[in-house]
Amino acid sequence: MSDFDAIIIGTGQAGPPLAGRLTAAGMKVAIIERKLFGGTCVNVGCTPTKTMVASAYAAHLARRAADYGVALDGKVRVDMKQVKARKDAIVGRSTTGLERWLREMAGCTVYTGHARFVSSHEVAVGGEVLAAEKIFINVGGRALAPDMPGLDQVDYLTNSSMMALDVLPPHLLIVGGSYIGLEFAQMFRRFGSEVTVIEMAPRLIAREDDDVSAAVADILQREGIAIRVNAKCITVSRRGNDVATGLDCIEGAPEVVGTHLLLAVGRRPNTDDLGLDKAGVVTDQRGYIQVDDQLRTNVEGVWALGDCNGKGAFTHTSYNDFEIVAANLLDNDARRVSDRIPAYNLYIDPPLGRAGMSEAEVRKSGRPALIGTMPMESVGRAREKGETLGFMKVLVDRASKHILGASILGLNGDEVIHCILDLMYAKAPYTVMQRAVHIHPTVSELVPTMLGDLKPLQ
Numbered sequence: 146m147s148d149f150d151a152i153i154i155g156t157g158q159a160g161p162p163l164a165g166r167l168t169a170a171g172m173k174v175a176i177i178e179r180k181l182f183g184g185t186c187v188n189v190g191c192t193p194t195k196t197m198v199a200s201a202y203a204a205h206l207a208r209r210a211a212d213y214g215v216a217l218d219g220k221v222r223v224d225m226k227q228v229k230a231r232k233d234a235i236v237g238r239s240t241t242g243l244e245r246w247l248r249e250m251a252g253c254t255v256y257t258g259h260a261r262f263v264s265s266h267e268v269a270v271g272g273e274v275l276a277a278e279k280i281f282i283n284v285g286g287r288a289l290a291p292d293m294p295g296l297d298q299v300d301y302l303t304n305s306s307m308m309a310l311d312v313l314p315p316h317l318l319i320v321g322g323s324y325i326g327l328e329f330a331q332m333f334r335r336f337g338s339e340v341t342v343i344e345m346a347p348r349l350i351a352r353e354d355d356d357v358s359a360a361v362a363d364i365l366q367r368e369g370i371a372i373r374v375n376a377k378c379i380t381v382s383r384r385g386n387d388v389a390t391g392l393d394c395i396e397g398a399p400e401v402v403g404t405h406l407l408l409a410v411g412r413r414p415n416t417d418d419l420g421l422d423k424a425g426v427v428t429d430q431r432g433y434i435q436v437d438d439q440l441r442t443n444v445e446g447v448w449a450l451g452d453c454n455g456k457g458a459f460t461h462t463s464y465n466d467f468e469i470v471a472a473n474l475l476d477n478d479a480r481r482v483s484d485r486i487p488a489y490n491l492y493i494d495p496p497l498g499r500a501g502m503s504e505a506e507v508r509k510s511g512r513p514a515l516i517g518t519m520p521m522e523s524v525g526r527a528r529e530k531g532e533t534l535g536f537m538k539v540l541v542d543r544a545s546k547h548i549l550g551a552s553i554l555g556l557n558g559d560e561v562i563h564c565i566l567d568l569m570y571a572k573a574p575y576t577v578m579q580r581a582v583h584i585h586p587t588v589s590e591l592v593p594t595m596l597g598d599l600k601p602l603q
């Protein structure tokens with residue numbers, strides 16, 4: 146038995162910085178990782194996908210070179226081995242850098258292996274049992290393989306196995322028309338694959354507003370991506386070397402045949418083989434660890450951070466969980482999850498930046514509100530860059546003048562959203578930004594203009 150002040154299970158986005166803070170405060174810390182240091186984001190999530198999105202953008206721009214008066218001789222060809230090598234190099238630097246940092250951290254002992262609770266304050270890893278008064282769970286999640294008829298008969302890919310692909314799938318079928326599926330869809334279409342997106346709901350990214358969802362579908366369809374919505378009762382079967390997907394759609398052929406199948410239908414927390422029952426830690430029905438507003442579980446001295454607590458599904462929410470726990474434990478600062486404003490991006494091109502409530506959520510709340518919209522066609526910077534697809538939309542509380550939410554689908558939408566997000570955190574009325582002088586020529590300079598032309602939300 147080895148005694149520590151704190152044990153951290155998992156090296157996702159919260160565990161390593163927490164190890165840094167706890168050891169700096171003089172604690173003896175054990176951190177346990179069963180697979181890849183840095184977890185999902187660094188190895189099979191944000192970093193590799195955005196690296197590949199950048200390759201796909203380069204291919205797309207090269208094909209459009211003539212639009213800008215640039216002549217390229219010959220056909221644009223994507224070398225998937227080079228795309229993967231570039232991605233592997235960028236990922237490799239992050240993961241090895243993180244592992245080295247943890248191994249060299251004074252006061253921190255790194256264990257590799259699968260950790261399981263044996264009691265509320267004891268964790269087994271390898272042949273050892275570690276004990277600590279404080280235990281922090283940062284085990285993240287993994288791709289969900291749904292209970293889909295025929296899935297045991299075919300080979301399929303997930304976001305993790307996609308990362309090992311160094312060939313171009315001739316026809317990629319993607320089951321799941323949400324954030325992860327759509328990023329892969331556009332990326333592989335731009336690499337040169339035929340791509341079909343199969344979605345059970347009546348529209349893509351169903352939690353977004355209708356107009357956002359329709360504009361995203363339009364962007365993808367313009368690039369030749371086939372979209373099949375209302376795909377009820379999806380089945381899969383082998384067809385020679387190919388895979389067939391039965392859709393039972395209202396419109397279109399009842400079956401699509403492709404060469405590769407990617408499942409992007411959601412994620413599940415890595416809490417099923419963690420010995421939580423031995424610790425007495427309570428989860429909800431889907432396996433997410435139940436936590437309070439400061440990320441404490443029901444067991445004294447045990448916290449859960451990141452995707453496994455179901456309070457967020459992003460790198461920035463997991464990192465913010467670390468900040469909340471560290472602030473409460475070490476800084477006498479009672480930070481809370483409920484201080485966080487929901488915000489995220491969809492990294493198709495052009496990207497979608499989101500903050501706060503959607504229009505549908507504002508309508509449902511019944512509060513009197515104002516709305517402002519602007520097509521990207523009206524943004525000079527977008528016209529100059531030849532990237533005018535998409536639109537901006539902002540919602541404001543009529544009484545307080547506070548911004549309730551925004552969707553920025555268009556050039557630099559992933560960055561522009563932050564000027565709105567910061568105003569929301571500042572709890573300042575929209576009129577503050579309306580009078581701010583933004584720099585020309587940018588997309589952000591049109592946000593005050595949009596705020597100057599708000600209309601009542603009917």
Ligand SMILES: Cc1cc2nc3c(=O)[nH]c(=O)nc-3n(C[C@H](O)[C@H](O)[C@H](O)COP(=O)(O)OP(=O)(O)OC[C@H]3O[C@@H](n4cnc5c(N)ncnc54)[C@H](O)[C@@H]3O)c2cc1C
Binds near residue numbers: 261284450
């Ligand atoms: C394809 C894809 C793209 C994404 N893109 C974005 C994006 O652009 N922006 C964004 O904000 N988010 C993105 N995400 C989500 C983001 O990756 C996660 O929200 C983020 O990694 C936070 O995870 P985490 O800290 O909860 O844990 P994770 O990063 O999942 O890490 C958990 C770690 O715990 C380890 N572990 C699990 N169980 C055990 C155990 N029993 N013993 C020891 N170790 C264990 C795992 O091996 C893993 O290393 C993406 C996800 C995917 C799949």
